[in-house]
Each structure stands twice: as structure tokens, then as C-alpha cells.
Amino acid sequence: MYDCIIIGGGPAGLGAGLTLGRARRKVALFDDGTNRNRVTHESHGFITRDGIKPHEFKGIGLKELENYPNVSYFNKTIIEIGREGNEGNFIVRTRDNEEYVSEKLLLATGIQEMFTIESIRSFYGKSLFSCPYCDGWELRDKPLLILAEKEEHVLHMVKLIYNWSNDLMVLTNGKELSHEGMQELAKHNIEIKIEKIDELIGEAGYLKGVKLESGEIINRTQGFVAPTYYRPNYFAEKLGCEIDEKGRVMTDPRCRASQKNVYVAGETRKPIPSSLMIAAADGNKAAVSINTDLTEERF
Structure with a gap:
């Protein structure tokens, strides 16, 4: 039983994992290596990391998460998300038919080009x-x-x-x-x-x-x-989150989706590209919202 499951190990998911880990929350981070920037030789514009290779950036992020034993990383593909009742815990199932349960869910799967x-x-x-x-x-x-x-x-x-x-x-x-x-x-x-x-x-x-x-x-x-962009999965839609006519997952200013305990960060929120820095900051903001909500609900 996890406090939060994060789906997506790009800068938004990694940033959220780090913030929640430091907040002593029990976190499961899932990623299957299909991040959009995997074809890029270098990533630019992230201060102190200008010109870094995407796989190196990701490797540094995962290494930092190892400092927090309450954060677990799984190189697995999520194929289904369900709930216990209308607003109960989330049950996440992987391609190898394993199930994981959490109270909160953060979608940070990003987008892909067409x-x-x-x-x-x-x-x-x-x-x-x-x-x-x-x-x-x-x-x-x-x-x-x-x-x-x-x-x-x-x-x-x-x-x-x-x-x-x-x-x-x-x-x-x-x-x-x-x-x-x-x-x-x-x-x-x-x-x-x-x-x-x-x-x-x-x-x-x-x-x-x-x-x-x-x-x-x-x-x-x-x-x-000039590509067009889409979300490679439909988790937000299947969970019943409100989507506007432009394909944006509707959230409040604190990254909360319309469905209780669902949060969305990074490019997943609106299907347009963003920089590493903006996505990482969005992950941090979502993590603070998740931790704040857990704190208020459990105090």
C-alpha cells in the first residue's frame, strides 16, 4: 500500500518522486522508458545541466531517489488503472500482471509526437x-x-x-x-x-x-x-477526469484533476511540449499538493 503511485519517470515524475520522498511518503514510481526525449542527443536550457544527454539526466534523477528508501522505482509498463469503489484507493496493474495499490495517483506520462x-x-x-x-x-x-x-x-x-x-x-x-x-x-x-x-x-x-x-x-x-502531439495512453479519460475540447486535462492551480485523488503534472496536463525545467517544476508543484492533501486528511 503506497501513499502515491507516480506513472511516468520523466522530469515531472522524477521531480515529484524526489519531493514526496523527502516528505517521507511511501511512493512507487513506474516508467517504461518511452520518454519523448529519448531520441535527443542533448537537452538544453536546464541551468546546471545544459547540454546533458537525456538518459544521463534520467540516470542522475534515479540515483538521487536511491537516497530515499521509501521511494520504489519499477521499470514496468502500466496497462490498467482501477479504483476500489467510486473514490477509493487506486489499483494499478502492470503488463506482467502485478498489482499495486495507492491512496493518491499522479499521472506524468508525457506526450508523444505524430x-x-x-x-x-x-x-x-x-x-x-x-x-x-x-x-x-x-x-x-x-x-x-x-x-x-x-x-x-x-x-x-x-x-x-x-x-x-x-x-x-x-x-x-x-x-x-x-x-x-x-x-x-x-x-x-x-x-x-x-x-x-x-x-x-x-x-x-x-x-x-x-x-x-x-x-x-x-x-x-x-x-x-512541426509535429502534432497526443497522450500515448488514456488513463485520465478512463478515470473520468474532465478533458476540454483541446485535449487538456482540466486541473486546479495545484494540479488536482476533477477526479478525487488524481493529480496530473508535466506535458500530460496539456498535450503541448515543455522544457525539462518546466516539467520538473510542475512535478514539484504536484508533489507539494499531494503531500499537503495527505497531511490535512491524516492530521
Whole structure:
């Protein structure tokens, strides 16, 4: 019987585990190694850890949790979550058919990317990236591709990335832009290719070029993409948590979901990406809420 089960061992889950461990709570942290940044060579923007490899960051976090014997880490996949009654304890079942019980539940499973061109995955995290705050410095002043299909994504990415490099080429994979959108990019001499993409050329994750359906080869080797994002599991929905029309799990300012004793932290709350630092801070905030609620309920 645990005070809290945390599902997800990214920065939000690790941060929550550390805070709850130091609060002397009995915690079970579950993670199956499917974190979104596992394909990234380096993570940036976390003060004192700028440029750290994601697996190293995670390893340091898990090592720190070893100082707290009341925190247990399980490298297991959760496949089902149930409750004892409508608002009773949570029963968590793993893929190997083991069950764990807790009073509180923190969902910190993060999100995953979807690409309309599946082969982008082969280059993602090595030569194609999604976040200029994370990787823009390394690509500064280089000729870059921007692969985006929706006009709002095209304009957002172009305006943002122009800060790091003004040598940009936009590929929309067959999607037309409005006359106003085309004019806005033309003002900054940004070339746009509307034609559909035939294939991405390269090896070992490093792009050599992009072949269009006409046979034209775009000889650019790095750039940014605009994925869409989704939660890889539906635990929040299955537990009956309120979800808004944009897919955000509705919480109060203290990370409490609409279902009693369910808390949500990090990218799981709203399916958009966040930095390591923001996710870790959100995990800390959720852990303080959990500990405060346990304290008030048991005093």
C-alpha cells in the first residue's frame, strides 16, 4: 500500500518522486522508458545541466531517489488503472500482471509526437528538431528547412526560427498557403515549396536532402518540423477526469484533476511540449499538493 503511485519517470515524475520522498511518503514510481526525449542527443536550457544527454539526466534523477528508501522505482509498463469503489484507493496493474495499490495517483506520462511523413522519425532528434529553444543555438546561421503543413504552424515556426537563422526554406508537403501568408514570407526572402515530398534522403539519422515528387532534390541537411502531439495512453479519460475540447486535462492551480485523488503534472496536463525545467517544476508543484492533501486528511 503506497501513499502515491507516480506513472511516468520523466522530469515531472522524477521531480515529484524526489519531493514526496523527502516528505517521507511511501511512493512507487513506474516508467517504461518511452520518454519523448529519448531520441535527443542533448537537452538544453536546464541551468546546471545544459547540454546533458537525456538518459544521463534520467540516470542522475534515479540515483538521487536511491537516497530515499521509501521511494520504489519499477521499470514496468502500466496497462490498467482501477479504483476500489467510486473514490477509493487506486489499483494499478502492470503488463506482467502485478498489482499495486495507492491512496493518491499522479499521472506524468508525457506526450508523444505524430508526423504526417513517418520517415521524419528516422532523422528526429539528430538532424530534424521541433524546438528552437532546445536546438536553435546549435543550428544558428545555417541553411535550414522548416517542414510544416498548416499555415499557422508555418508562420509560427518561421517567425521564431528566424531569430536563429534567416536562411530558411519552407516545405508544406502539398498544402497551399494563403496569399497573405505567402506575402509575409516573401517579404523576408523565404522560399516556399508547396509540392508534396517524395522521400527524405539520409542515413543514421542525418539528413542529406529532401526529394520532391517532381524529382527535385532540396540539398539541406538540418531543420525543424512541426509535429502534432497526443497522450500515448488514456488513463485520465478512463478515470473520468474532465478533458476540454483541446485535449487538456482540466486541473486546479495545484494540479488536482476533477477526479478525487488524481493529480496530473508535466506535458500530460496539456498535450503541448515543455522544457525539462518546466516539467520538473510542475512535478514539484504536484508533489507539494499531494503531500499537503495527505497531511490535512491524516492530521
